[in-house]
Amino acid sequence: MSAEDDTIRFDGAPVTFVPGQTIGGALSAAGIVSWRTTRRDGAPRGLFCGIGVCFDCLVTVDGARTQRACLVAACAGQDVRSSDPDEPLPLPEASHD
């Protein structure tokens, strides 16, 4: 069993987890309690409700934006990012008429 079997990467740094733990659980266990800020006032946010309702604990997981850290199970090798991918949604194609 390699060391990576129980490790995710959070903003590039390794964070260990135990099987069954959510990403939010793993981050909290590692002492990381805040990982995003509100868009307007820059106030810190992390786990709040912890049960998938409040959407305060959003992270980007393997490129998928706005995942709730409290619901997504940690698994080996995951690339978790604290920020939204800033690239905008793909623009629609112009119509050809």
Place this chain on the structure above:
Amino acid sequence: MSSSTARADVVIVGAGVVGAATAYFAALAGLSVIVVERGSIASGTSSRCEGNVLVSDKEVGPELELSLYSQRVWREDLAEYANLWEFESKGGLVVARSESSMRALAELVAHQRTLGIRADMIDDISGVRELEPYINPALAGGAFYPDDAQVQPLLATHQLLRLAREHGAQVRTRTAVHGILTSGGRAEGVETSAGRISAGAIINCAGPWSGELAALAGVHLPVLPRRGFVLVTEPVPVTVHHKVYAAEYVGDVASSDAGLQVSPVVEGTPSGTILMGASRERVGFDRTFSAGAVARIAASGLGLFPALRDVGVQRAYSGFRPYCPDHLPAIGEDARMPGLWHAAGHEGAGVGLSVGTGKLLAQAMRGESTDLDLAPFRPDRLEGVAAA
């Protein structure tokens, strides 16, 4: 129960945005004001809406005039408080799917311009895409209304009441009105769960429940709830810049159809979420979640913004829009029961119309001539009219 009787010039029933605006302008005018609310502040329709302050969706007539008047009150009388309720003059963009819809929209715009509404046709979709890069490129074109605006309705309600209190108003929540005290055919006060309040004017600001309140005074006021759902997406980078809706929305607002109607209204918020509406259906006060209504809202919104296809929905909420059979609010003293006033039935425009309504009522209660003629809104016009 308290047996003492409180006294005020004005008792306002309902602490939604219309009651809050009326309390503010009445208190500002020097009247003593008590607001009673059976729940908490903004616990009804005012917390289950989008905070629209629109001119684009009004058809010709008294409601349009009230909209324009209320716009001026938001922008001028209340200018110094705009940040308190996140007043955002985001502009409205009405889009049309077909050339025939474009022609109808062009007629509406031409007419609205003669009435003082700022509006500009955008004759092809490339012009629309300059305003909204994510708009469906298969649409035909649209019209832009720079004065369409939005406020955060919970903040607006709370802050208007706070300002009213600064001018001496009292706000009593968890206080239900059980009866309207009358004498000699005149309303003179209210019986509440915390005692009596006598007042020279009782103002019915009970939103979709205003018909029930009027009935306590034996007065017929056919205001009924029309349920509307709003979807909230997960936050995304800024994708929708204005309030964007389909030309059909104006027709749905004015319709009296009982069945489910859905016309897309899509807008971004400062927090990154996107709001999608709007459905209208007459189901009484049924709060049951309707997957059918919500699915149709999502589908119609994607018709405007296909790029939202992979954006998740966080939640949906519904509210009850209080409407009168003729789609005009009832504003003013009730000729059938002097002393009883109404400010009710603003349907989906209550936030936008609230401050104009409140200012006009304050003028009327002081016996002044009103800035706008209230005759078209006379409550007794609805005598004998069945709730539709």
